[in-house]
Each structure stands twice: as structure tokens, then as C-alpha cells.
Amino acid sequence: MSNIEQAIKDLQDALIVIAEIEKRQSTRLREHSERIVRLEAESLEFRRRTDQNLAKITDKLNGLIGYVGGMNPPPSQ
Secondary structure, eight states: OOOOHHHHHHHHHHHHHHHHHHHHHHHHHHHHHHHHHHHHHHHHHHHHHHHHHHHHHHHHHHHHHHHHHSSOOOOOO
């Protein structure tokens, strides 16, 4: 096999390896992107529940403060 033929075969082998690496990286990138989307959705839901719980706690605390201060507690929301 001549030097040129060997160089062509080496280049073809390298292209096959590069194509496989690119395929694997694309798959991993897609998986990571999907995971980020899921985590963002979970985070949004967690923040929503946290805000809701904080609002309830604030309402109860305000009622307790009013009760202790001799005032009528504010109506619950």
C-alpha cells in the first residue's frame, strides 16, 4: 500500500471516529438539555409551593400578633 493510500485510509478511520464521537456528544447534549428542562419545571413548582406556604405562615403570624395585641385576627385568605 502506498503512502497516499495509507494516508487516505487513516483519514477515513479518523472520520469514522469523529462521527461516532459527535453522535455520542449529541446524545449527551440532548439528555442534559432535557434534564435541565425537568429541573427548571421542578424548581418552579417548588418555588410556587414555598411562596404559598410562606403566605399561609404570614397570615397565621399576623393573626397571632393581632390576637396577642388584643385585636381581632384578620380574616383568613
